[in-house]
Amino acid sequence: MDTGNIGDVVWYVVGTTRQKAKITGIHGSTHAIIKLLTGPQTGREFEAPWGIIEPCPEANELTTEQREKLRDAIKVRRVESRLDGKS
Numbered sequence: 001m002d003t004g005n006i007g008d009v010v011w012y013v014v015g016t017t018r019q020k021a022k023i024t025g026i027h028g029s030t031h032a033i034i035k036l037l038t039g040p041q042t043g044r045e046f047e048a049p050w051g052i053i054e055p056c057p058e059a060n061e062l063t064t065e066q067r068e069k070l071r072d073a074i075k076v077r078r079v080e081s082r083l084d085g086k087s
Contacts, residue, residue, distance in 0.1 A: 004032060004053065011054040012036065020056060021048075 004010060004023050012021040012034055019041075025033035027047055034053065035045040 003050070004055075009037070009056050010034070011056050012048060013052050013054055018054075021053070023053075 004026070006023050006025060008023045010021055010023060011018045017039075019039040020037040021034040022037055023032050024035050024045060027033055031047045031049050032053060033045065034048050036042050
């Protein structure tokens with residue numbers, strides 16, 4: 001991977017181990033600043049070269065259908081909580 005955007009969830013690859021990470025910054029054209037989301041060092045933030053960062057396809061944005069289902073579920077919960085008197 002040679003480009004990405006701040007906020008993207010990616011794989012940080014070291015040898016055969018992969019850890020999910022979030023891009024928190026971009027440092028020039030060769031490095032990104034990432035924060036580990038999984039693994040023994042979860043929460044650690046550091047600079048990593050683009051060569052060991054890979055896209056994480058399962059972290060893609062929600063589809064339109066998924067967004068609509070989520071919105072509908074939230075609406076139902078709001079109505080149910082109002083009916084229960086929990087506004």
